[in-house]
Amino acid sequence: MGGDPGEEKLARVRLNYFACHKSDWLLRLIDIYGGAAELLKRPPAELAAEGGVMLDTALRLAAQTAAADPEKEMLAAQRAGISVLTVLDVDYPELLKKIYDPPLVIYVRGALKPRPSAGIVGTRKATAYGLRTAARLARELAEAGVAVASGLARGIDTAAHQAAVDAGGVTWAALGTGLNRIYPWENRKLAEKIVEGGGALVSEFPLDKGPLQANFPRRNRIISGLSLATVVVEGGFESGALITARFALDQGREVLAVPGPVDSPVSRGPNFFIKNGAYPAESGSDIISCFPPEAMFGLKLSAAEPVHGPSAAALRELSPDALLAYNAIAEDEAGLSADEVTQKLEWQVQRAAAALFELEVSSLVNSKGGRYCRST
Amino acid sequence: MLSKLRTLCLKGIDGREVSAEVYIAPGLPAYTVVGLPDAAVKEAKDRVVAAVRNSGYDFPSKRITVNLAPAEIKKSGTHFDLPIALGVLAASGKLGKKPPARMEDTFFIGELALDGAIRPVAGVLPMLMALKGSGKTAVVPVGNSAEAAVSGVACLAAATLKETAAWLTGEGELKPCARPAEHKISSAPVPDFSEVKGQAFAKRALEIAAAGFHNVIMVGPPGAGKSMLARRFAALLPPMTFDESLETTKLYSVSGLGAAGRLVSERPFREPHHTISDAALIGGGSSPRPGEVSLAHNGVLFLDEFPEFSRPAIEGLREPLEAWRVTVSRVKESVAYPARFLMVAAMNPCPCGYLGHPTRECACTPLQVHKYRAKVSGPILDRIDLHVQLSAVKYADWEALPKGEPSAVIAERVLKAIEIQRKRFNGGIRANAFMAGAELRRHCALPEGASAVLETAMNRLGFSARSLDKILKISRTIADLEGAAAIKREHVIEAVQYRMLDKAAELPAGI
Numbered sequence: 001m002g003g004d005p006g007e008e009k010l011a012r013v014r015l016n017y018f019a020c021h022k023s024d025w026l027l028r029l030i031d032i033y034g035g036a037a038e039l040l041k042r043p044p045a046e047l048a049a050e051g052g053v054m055l056d057t058a059l060r061l062a063a064q065t066a067a068a069d070p071e072k073e074m075l076a077a078q079r080a081g082i083s084v085l086t087v088l089d090v091d092y093p094e095l096l097k098k099i100y101d102p103p104l105v106i107y108v109r110g111a112l113k114p115r116p117s118a119g120i121v122g123t124r125k126a127t128a129y130g131l132r133t134a135a136r137l138a139r140e141l142a143e144a145g146v147a148v149a150s151g152l153a154r155g156i157d158t159a160a161h162q163a164a165v166d167a168g169g170v171t172w173a174a175l176g177t178g179l180n181r182i183y184p185w186e187n188r189k190l191a192e193k194i195v196e197g198g199g200a201l202v203s204e205f206p207l208d209k210g211p212l213q214a215n216f217p218r219r220n221r222i223i224s225g226l227s228l229a230t231v232v233v234e235g236g237f238e239s240g241a242l243i244t245a246r247f248a249l250d251q252g253r254e255v256l257a258v259p260g261p262v263d264s265p266v267s268r269g270p271n272f273f274i275k276n277g278a279y280p281a282e283s284g285s286d287i288i289s290c291f292p293p294e295a296m297f298g299l300k301l302s303a304a305e306p307v308h309g310p311s312a313a314a315l316r317e318l319s320p321d322a323l324l325a326y327n328a329i330a331e332d333e334a335g336l337s338a339d340e341v342t343q344k345l346e347w348q349v350q351r352a353a354a355a356l357f358e359l360e361v362s363s364l365v366n367s368k369g370g371r372y373c374r375s376t
Numbered sequence: 377m378l379s380k381l382r383t384l385c386l387k388g389i390d391g392r393e394v395s396a397e398v399y400i401a402p403g404l405p406a407y408t409v410v411g412l413p414d415a416a417v418k419e420a421k422d423r424v425v426a427a428v429r430n431s432g433y434d435f436p437s438k439r440i441t442v443n444l445a446p447a448e449i450k451k452s453g454t455h456f457d458l459p460i461a462l463g464v465l466a467a468s469g470k471l472g473k474k475p476p477a478r479m480e481d482t483f484f485i486g487e488l489a490l491d492g493a494i495r496p497v498a499g500v501l502p503m504l505m506a507l508k509g510s511g512k513t514a515v516v517p518v519g520n521s522a523e524a525a526v527s528g529v530a531c532l533a534a535a536t537l538k539e540t541a542a543w544l545t546g547e548g549e550l551k552p553c554a555r556p557a558e559h560k561i562s563s564a565p566v567p568d569f570s571e572v573k574g575q576a577f578a579k580r581a582l583e584i585a586a587a588g589f590h591n592v593i594m595v596g597p598p599g600a601g602k603s604m605l606a607r608r609f610a611a612l613l614p615p616m617t618f619d620e621s622l623e624t625t626k627l628y629s630v631s632g633l634g635a636a637g638r639l640v641s642e643r644p645f646r647e648p649h650h651t652i653s654d655a656a657l658i659g660g661g662s663s664p665r666p667g668e669v670s671l672a673h674n675g676v677l678f679l680d681e682f683p684e685f686s687r688p689a690i691e692g693l694r695e696p697l698e699a700w701r702v703t704v705s706r707v708k709e710s711v712a713y714p715a716r717f718l719m720v721a722a723m724n725p726c727p728c729g730y731l732g733h734p735t736r737e738c739a740c741t742p743l744q745v746h747k748y749r750a751k752v753s754g755p756i757l758d759r760i761d762l763h764v765q766l767s768a769v770k771y772a773d774w775e776a777l778p779k780g781e782p783s784a785v786i787a788e789r790v791l792k793a794i795e796i797q798r799k800r801f802n803g804g805i806r807a808n809a810f811m812a813g814a815e816l817r818r819h820c821a822l823p824e825g826a827s828a829v830l831e832t833a834m835n836r837l838g839f840s841a842r843s844l845d846k847i848l849k850i851s852r853t854i855a856d857l858e859g860a861a862a863i864k865r866e867h868v869i870e871a872v873q874y875r876m877l878d879k880a881a882e883l884p885a886g887i
Contacts, residue, residue, distance in 0.1 A: 125737075154742065186742060334734045337767035338873065342576045343777065349580040353870040357829075361836045369725055369732030370595070370765030370876065 122156025140284025142169020596766025
């Protein structure tokens with residue numbers, strides 16, 4: 001790696017614009033030429049000949065990197081309070097450096113300080129069970145002092161980040177877009193809260209890169225790469241969550257899965273992993289106990305047992321009507337509508353309204369789109 | 377020679393006196409109509425010529441000038457045919473040397489057929505209302521006689537031009553318009569609430585809506601019964617008073633939907649399709665006509681698939697929902713139509729309709745859902761007091777459900793609540809939904825336990841301050857339905873259930 005380190009960093013940022021290949025391929029070229037700066041000086045024909053690359057790929061690399069303006073990008077990042085890190089930087093996370101194809105460049109907003117971390121991943125189309133379990137695991141991890149890594153996607157990811165933020169913990173979001181283009185857009189506020197809470201947003205893509213379908217599976221290796229263990233909460237066989245879990249396995253990290261109902265399509269992925277030897281994750285301590293011993297040092301391990309429903313104390317405080325309504329709602333995983341409560345219990349509207357209000361206010365039940373589901 | 381007849385025209389839904397002057401002068405044969413006539417009035421020329429000839433008179437081959445005064449009011453409609461034809465006959469001396477005395481105090485309305493028969497026209501009732509109490513007589517088409525009789529003005533029914541001419545000269549008589557024995561239109565029987573199984577919350581919300589004149593929005597998947605409930609809603613409202621009937625009939629008459637010339641005695645239920653133009657919904661057009669909101673006056677306006685209505689149409693609802701009338705301004709005129717209706721809106725939870733459905737999967741992206749919902753948010757949602765969520769009824773459950781309460785039973789409770797409100801607001805057309813400011817604070821004072829409920833709702837469920845006033849108003853109506861003088865804790869708790877679109881949890885994250 002010759003030349004000025006500043007120059008080499010700029011060259012890597014420039015090279016990172018050519019993002020249509022896996023980074024291992026670029027890393028190999030960097031290795032061959034002893035640096036990105038050197039690599040970029042070579043004519044495409046030479047790259048093709050010496051690097052064993054197809055000529056048109058080399059031509060595209062030359063064209064796309066030439067069109068990039070890394071100085072401007074660095075300046076823009078600096079203004080936005082975003083640090084740009086390459087493997088040459090000391091701040092580049094050790095864990096991520098150790099994976100097979102670490103990102104050439106990562107853009108980081110917030111603080112990505114080393115600490116034990118676990119990834120929580122799952123489908124965007126999660127069930128109420130998945131969402132509340134993801135939230136509980138994230139909360140317990142955050143309370144123990146573990147950073148929660150996820151992908152800021154809808155569904156499980158959002159539930160995990162949100163719960164970690166709410167618990168006052170640290171959470172890292174690996175994005176599939178540039179940091180200036182938070183996606184999905186409704187999570188912009190959540191992204192702000194992650195940064196404010198001492199967490200970080202991480203992306204390997206140039207700042208203004210918009211959402212591209214192909215880029216989302218790639219960022220999953222960053223989630224697993226930043227984590228000592230990865231938990232799959234829910235996901236079908238084709239889901240991105242399973243991709244992340246496979247990355248974790250390839251990277252030699254632990255994979256845990258949240259057991260789910262055998263007839264739930266989104267629990268097929270995690271149940272499959274458990275069948276094949278993954279640890280079942282019922283609580284935050286299940287996850288922490290999979291960490292290497294040196295990482296567990298200093299963690300606040302609470303003796304939290306897996307929670308099976310709300311505490312008896314919380315239920316004792318309910319009025320008899322509210323308890324009846326709670327039991328009716330808890331019976332059904334999909335929850336009940338207000339009307340179904342009146343039908344099931346053969347109540348008047350007024351009576352059901354009072355019971356539902358009490359339950360909702362007590363946070364034992366939450367309602368969305370007119371359906372009431374148990375929240376713990 | 378000159379003749380002068382009296383007739384009427386419409387400005388909005390009010391009648392105005394118009395005189396039709398006809399002047400026949402020697403000269404090259406010509407025939408002009410002046411005095412701001414619209415196309416239909418200009419066409420009167422040709423109908424008048426044919427009708428006069430086919431009634432056995434000569435049409436004078438001279439210079440004929442017809443003036444409709446005052447000239448600044450825009451004249452539209454076909455009912456000027458009769459006065460113009462009579463004017464031509466009088467001016468050409470067919471009705472005697474001097475204008476007949478009966479011409480003085482009589483108003484003429486009618487469209488002529490080419491054979492001289494008189495056809496019914498739109499807007500007879502509102503036009504005649506302008507003559508109420510003046511002691512004047514009007515001659516109207518025989519087809520409008522039932523409607524004319526309702527007006528309380530002495531009216532004669534004419535079937536042909538010839539008959540009318542004979543009456544003017546005293547050679548014949550016209551029959552007075554008699555009020556039909558039965559005003560009620562035997563319309564199709566209004567479907568009953570007992571036919572709707574389940575949906576207890578929605579039914580209750582509609583009961584509250586009817587009692588306190590609260591606007592409602594129903595959110596639920598296709599097939600949950602939103603339209604079914606809405607169509608049964610009008611039956612919950614109290615019967616129309618005579619004045620209300622008259623007001624609504626005037627609007628129907630102006631629109632030419634005279635319901636066979638009878639009084640509209642049942643509360644209108646209007647259900648415009650969501651592809652309706654804003655002008656058709658709100659009222660308008662180059663020669664203004666009342667829109668659906670006015671046709672729903674004193675009744676129910678049901679807007680199914682509410683977010684699918686065009687934005688100008690939805691925005692246009694703001695004025696009638698606030699001021700109970702619609703003002704249509706044009707360069708030449710500005711008219712106001714009354715529009716006091718109860719709005720029942722219905723929407724799916726998302727564009728595909730299956731968001732939150734227990735068994736079917738929703739195919740919408742969160743952005744689509746957000747855009748869909750955003751269309752009804754803001755100022756319009758602010759005018760809707762009650763939100764109610766409907767869920768799909770499973771067939772097995774549906775089979776087992778008992779029949780619901782019949783409309784008449786609910787309507788009785790509603791009527792009692794309305795009586796309480798009449799006393800509270802000292803008569804008038806006030807209802808709980810219209811309380812604001814100091815009035816709201818006075819009538820909706822909360823007992824200790826109830827204000828704690830409100831505070832909890834605000835803190836835990838994320839209700840905005842704006843929704844608090846709504847909850848208070850709904851609580852007041854619930855208390856009225858029960859006959860309770862003061863709002864109780866349970867009334868507030870129930871009211872909270874009807875503000876579900878305000879819950880913070882219902883908004884997509886991050887907005």
